[in-house]
Structures are given as structure tokens and as C-alpha cells.
Amino acid sequence: MAFMSLSNYLQIVERAWNSQDGSKVALFISLRHDHACYANYHVENPEGLVERFLPGPIDELVILHLKCLHALSKMDYMGAYQIQSNLIQSFTKILQMQKEENWSLPIMYTVCLDLRLLAQKAEKSRVGINEKPGEILEKAAECLMGCFRVCAADNRSSEEDTKRIGMLALVNQLFKVYFRINKLHLCKPLIRAIQSSPFNESFSLSQQITYKYFVGRKAMFDSDYKKADEYLTYAFENCHKLSKKNKRLILIYLVPVKMLLGYVPSKSVLEKYDVIQFWELVQAVSCGNLKAFDELMEIHESFFIECGIYLIVEKLKIxxxxxxxxxxxxxxxxxxxxxxxxxxxxxxxxxxxxxxxxxxxxxxxxxxxxxxxxxxxxxxxxxxxxxxxxxxxxxxxx
CATH class of the missing domain: 1.10.10.10 (Winged helix-like DNA-binding domain superfamily/Winged helix DNA-binding domain)
Known part of the structure; x- marks a missing residue:
């Protein structure tokens, strides 16, 4: 993005808001967009200038956005997270007021993703401080749930204007939080909400892949290996062939599930996606070499623990x-x-x-x-x- 003055930026946001271009508004209040890098957007007290250019309620979102950028420029991740939380709460009220329209859903996707990423940075910055681990992410999830409830409460049946088509994107963000803080039981009502949605066909393929990946992982932890196999296999087969990193991530969970169901992965697949840690284990299991199995579990212990699959892989001993x-x-x-x-x-x-x-x-x-x-x-x-x-x-x- 070419350098743009703050006043020009505000004029663009105003035009996008007035024309109900949610995707464009989302870009200009994203913490990951090019404009976020420029110092002239890092304003501690932008109220006066913003209110001269922008009407309510978009003015409040932009004021909080610029304040958040200022906090980030000072590497104050906790302060930035708190400001972004306020932004989400303000946006939730806007979303609720828009009774007959859903054009602002792209804004919701952007600000909610930014909140989760900021919460993760804030968690890391608070290491060593007397703070309960996962507390910041848990509070972030409460903010996200506010948007989710607004979307879930929309009773309109047309997918063109219902907010319910935004539910899956929020569920995926919440899954990422709940898995990180190890509160998988909170996923259950979200899964029920998606399964009962009449708009399952309207969700994008990328959102469905992410959803299936997390539900498959949860099924694996619940020892429902057939369901885990179904969901993780869907995620793997539908994941773009060039997304090697994502395919590898899915395989880390799919391989032990397949093996527990009696399937043996080939060496070529494990090599292709760089999960060769499983190959010697596959050989030990296939040969019934319990001594080698125990030794390999010890060698790769840190990898299995880091991925959260140690106890699942250990079940391969059977x-x-x-x-x-x-x-x-x-x-x-x-x-x-x-x-x-x-x-x-x-x-x-x-x-x-x-x-x-x-x-x-x-x-x-x-x-x-x-x-x-x-x-x-x-x-x-x-x-x-x-x-x-x-x-x-x-x-x-x-």
C-alpha cells in the first residue's frame, strides 16, 4: 500500500462504510493490513480528527483501531488486547443493530481474528507475571461469543442476508482458543449449533476444512476414532495440495487415528509431508517389537507431547x-x-x-x-x- 495521509485514510473508510462495503472497511481496520505499519496511523488520541471525518458508529471503531496501533507500536500487547476487546464489544452492538443486513460480516471476521492473535501475544508477554495461564485467551473467547450469539440469533431464512452464515468462522476462532487453553468441553455446544444449521452448504470450503480438522481432533481425544478418521480424512483430502504445512498438521493427528483403526501409513506419505517421526514407530508396531516401540516413544517424546498426541500414540502399543x-x-x-x-x-x-x-x-x-x-x-x-x-x-x- 502506498503511503496515505490519515485524512485520506479516513475519507476512504467513510466511503466504504456508506456504500456498505464490508470487505473494504475490514481491510482498513485490520491490524495485519499494510497501513498498520505506518507511524502516522499510530495515534494515541485520535478522537478529534476521526470525529471530523467519520459519522457514528464507525467513528468509534476507527478510534479504537488507531489507539490499538499506537499501543502495538509501543509493544504494549496487553494494552492493545484490551483496546481490541473494547472494539469487539462496540462492533457487537453495531452487528446487533443491523437487523436486516449482514454486509458487515467481513469486518467481524477481521476484528475477531485480530483479537485472538493479540490475546496470544498478550499471554506470552505476561509470562512470569502473577496471571492465570490462559486467562486472557479465555476472556477473548467471551468477546467472540458475543458476536457468535448475535449471528446465531438471526432467524432470517435467506442466506443472502442472514448473519448465521458467519457462525462457522467464529466457531473456528473459538476452537483455536479452546484447544490452546485445553477447554475442549466448551466445543460441544458450538458443534451442536453448526450441525443444526440449515446453512451448512453455504460455508466456504476453507472454513469447513478448519472445522472438520478441529472436530476430528476432539473426536480423537474422545476416543471416537471412526468419527476422527472421517473428519480428519475430509480435512486432509480437501486441503489444497499446495498447503503442505496444513496437510502435515492434519496428518500428525490422522496417522495415529488410522493406525488405531488398523491401517498402516506408507513411508512415502510420511516422507512427503515431513512426519517421518512416525515411520520407525510404524515399523516397530508392525513387527510387534515392543522394546523398539518403548525406545522410540522416549526418543520422540517431546514431539508427541508438543503436538498433544503422546497418550494417543501410546495406545498404538495395543x-x-x-x-x-x-x-x-x-x-x-x-x-x-x-x-x-x-x-x-x-x-x-x-x-x-x-x-x-x-x-x-x-x-x-x-x-x-x-x-x-x-x-x-x-x-x-x-x-x-x-x-x-x-x-x-x-x-x-x-
Whole structure:
């Protein structure tokens, strides 16, 4: 953007507002637009000048926007966040007053995204201060919910003028906050609101991909792996092929979900999207090498914890047990496998603290999950497996 005087800027905003060009107004009150870099927009007390050029209620938004830029120029992230919070509250009232129109939705998308990003910076700037972790982001979510309620309360049935078509963008912003502060239970009513919306087909593909990604992650944490697979697969397959970073992010959660459902990812896919950390783990699981599995969990512990998937990946050990027991079955070549033989294999691979009862318990879980077809004869301490396909095969993903 070429250098523009503040008065020219205000005139452009006025014309955009009067013509109800929400997208253009959004640009000029965005903290990420080019104008935000220029010092002449960093005004501590812009009221007098702004009120000369702009009518209400847009004047209040621009005044707060310029004050926010001033705070940011001083690297006062907490002050900027508080000003942006006030801006959102002012905008929510404007949105509520616009009973029969939705042209200002692009403004809502912009100011809400800016608020979330500022809240994250404010959180980081408050590290070490006596502040409850996540408190700023939680308060930011309350501001976002104000806009969400206005959109959700719009009863008009035409997608051309209803504010409900703005719900998904807000839900995605709220998801990003709730996942960051680990309050996933707050996602549930938002998911219900979107599922019951008659405008699901009106949401943009990019918004749907983000939504499916977060709902898929939540389903994964809720141990609903089939739903997680459905949603994460949708997000991965519909994500633009050039968005390699986003595809990688989706795969970090999709890979362990697929493996828990019995699918084995190919090395080429893991290499293509730079999640090769999973490959040696895949090999350890596929071979039933419990010792290697434990070692790799320790090696990649920080990566798995950082991604929030450590406990999910650890559950893959049950697949490793299945593959180890299948090897024992093939070696013994019998449908009646002594529990002691399975325990011996476990001890050989570093599971020295597993006794016969625990071995039976592991087998019981595998039978319950359908990974082994058979039953346990407790009286004879044997596992009696089916004569037809006792170990249902895993599927390799191309």
C-alpha cells in the first residue's frame, strides 16, 4: 500500500462504510493490513480528527483501531488486547443493530481474528507475571461469543442476508482458543449449533476444512476414532495440495487415528509431508517389537507431547501386542496358544513386569477390540483363536 495521509485514510473508510462495503472497511481496520505499519496511523488520541471525518458508529471503531496501533507500536500487547476487546464489544452492538443486513460480516471476521492473535501475544508477554495461564485467551473467547450469539440469533431464512452464515468462522476462532487453553468441553455446544444449521452448504470450503480438522481432533481425544478418521480424512483430502504445512498438521493427528483403526501409513506419505517421526514407530508396531516401540516413544517424546498426541500414540502399543502375538501363533502353529508362551515373548522384548494375569488382560482387550478372533480359556490358561482369519489383517495406506 502506498503511503496515505490519515485524512485520506479516513475519507476512504467513510466511503466504504456508506456504500456498505464490508470487505473494504475490514481491510482498513485490520491490524495485519499494510497501513498498520505506518507511524502516522499510530495515534494515541485520535478522537478529534476521526470525529471530523467519520459519522457514528464507525467513528468509534476507527478510534479504537488507531489507539490499538499506537499501543502495538509501543509493544504494549496487553494494552492493545484490551483496546481490541473494547472494539469487539462496540462492533457487537453495531452487528446487533443491523437487523436486516449482514454486509458487515467481513469486518467481524477481521476484528475477531485480530483479537485472538493479540490475546496470544498478550499471554506470552505476561509470562512470569502473577496471571492465570490462559486467562486472557479465555476472556477473548467471551468477546467472540458475543458476536457468535448475535449471528446465531438471526432467524432470517435467506442466506443472502442472514448473519448465521458467519457462525462457522467464529466457531473456528473459538476452537483455536479452546484447544490452546485445553477447554475442549466448551466445543460441544458450538458443534451442536453448526450441525443444526440449515446453512451448512453455504460455508466456504476453507472454513469447513478448519472445522472438520478441529472436530476430528476432539473426536480423537474422545476416543471416537471412526468419527476422527472421517473428519480428519475430509480435512486432509480437501486441503489444497499446495498447503503442505496444513496437510502435515492434519496428518500428525490422522496417522495415529488410522493406525488405531488398523491401517498402516506408507513411508512415502510420511516422507512427503515431513512426519517421518512416525515411520520407525510404524515399523516397530508392525513387527510387534515392543522394546523398539518403548525406545522410540522416549526418543520422540517431546514431539508427541508438543503436538498433544503422546497418550494417543501410546495406545498404538495395543497394535504392537497384536502383531507380536500373531508371530507367536505362527511359530507355534496351533489354535490353542498357551498364555505362558505369550508372556515369554513379552518378557523377551523388555516387558519384564508383565505376569500371566496381565498377559491375559492384554489378550482380552485385543479380542474385545476385534484385533484377535477367539476367546480365553482361563481354566487351561490358553488363548483359543479362530481357525479362520484369527488375526484380521491391517491395511496399508498408499
Amino acid at each position: 497394535i504392537a501386542y497384536r502383531n507380536l502375538f500373531r508371530k507367536v501363533y505362527l511359530i507355534l502353529n496351533t489354535h490353542q496358544i498357551p498364555v505362558e508362551a505369550l508372556q515369554t515373548a513379552l518378557v523377551h522384548l523388555g516387558q519384564s513386569d508383565v505376569d500371566l494375569d496381565e498377559t491375559e488382560c492384554i489378550v482380552g482387550n485385543l479380542i474385545y477390540e476385534g484385533k484377535i478372533k477367539g476367546y480365553i480359556s482361563h481354566q487351561h490358561r490358553k488363548i483359543v483363536v479362530s481357525k479362520q482369519n484369527p488375526f484380521p489383517p491391517l491395511t496399508t495406506l498408499v
